[in-house]
Amino acid sequence: MTDVFSREESLGYQVNHLARLLAQGLATRIAPYGVVPGQFAQLLALFEQDGLTQRELCDRVQIEQATMAKTLQRMQRDGLVNCVPDPDDRRRIRVHLTDQARAVEHDLIAAARSVNASATAGLTDAETANYLKLTARLIHNLEAGAEGGDRP
Numbered sequence: 001m002t003d004v005f006s007r008e009e010s011l012g013y014q015v016n017h018l019a020r021l022l023a024q025g026l027a028t029r030i031a032p033y034g035v036v037p038g039q040f041a042q043l044l045a046l047f048e049q050d051g052l053t054q055r056e057l058c059d060r061v062q063i064e065q066a067t068m069a070k071t072l073q074r075m076q077r078d079g080l081v082n083c084v085p086d087p088d089d090r091r092r093i094r095v096h097l098t099d100q101a102r103a104v105e106h107d108l109i110a111a112a113r114s115v116n117a118s119a120t121a122g123l124t125d126a127e128t129a130n131y132l133k134l135t136a137r138l139i140h141n142l143e144a145g146a147e148g149g150d151r152p
Contacts, residue, residue, distance in 0.1 A: 011138075022115055029111035033104040039075055040108070042068075046081070046097050047105050053086060054093045 007013045023037045030040065041061040046052065052060070058068045072095060075081045080101040086092035120128045 018119075022119060025115040025118060026112060029114060030108055033107055033111075034078055035080070035104070035108060038071060039078075039080065040112070042071060042075065042095075043080065043097075043101060043105075043108060044112075046095060046101070047109070050097050051094050054083070054095060057095055 007017075026037050026040060030037070035043065041063075042057055045057055045060040054065070054068055054072065057072075058065055061068075063071075072081060072083055072093075076083060079098055082096045082098060083093045084096065086094050120131075123131070
């Protein structure tokens with residue numbers, strides 16, 4: 001007898017499928033602004049606090065240094081950021097938004113909100129808030145290395 005584990009029962013499958021759909025929706029909405037989903041998290045972090053170091057940006061968006069370096073090269077090429085040596089420690093790079101990036105900030109955030117609204121259509125505000133709370137807990141569990149999501 002085979003132990004069946006369906007896609008509908010798989011948290012990983014469901015979350016990955018949702019992430020792909022969200023990324024596709026976001027890609028469609030932000031493409032007119034010259035931005036791709038792989039740059040979006042970095043832009044959001046810089047909209048919150050411009051001038052982060054490359055390491056701080058890696059920590060905030062949870063990607064590896066090598067991936068960040070390649071992404072920042074593309075973002076510089078696309079006119080979205082400038083990477084400059086830190087005046088206090090020239091070994092560090094500070095990432096600053098360009099005027100071009102600032103000019104599309106409102107539109108990019110509106111695009112993300114539109115995707116979120118599409119995804120949560122038919123849910124109450126309480127259901128959406130609960131989903132976000134549960135997702136944050138799952139993320140915390142996995143980041144902490146908790147096996148099976150044990151509760152404290």
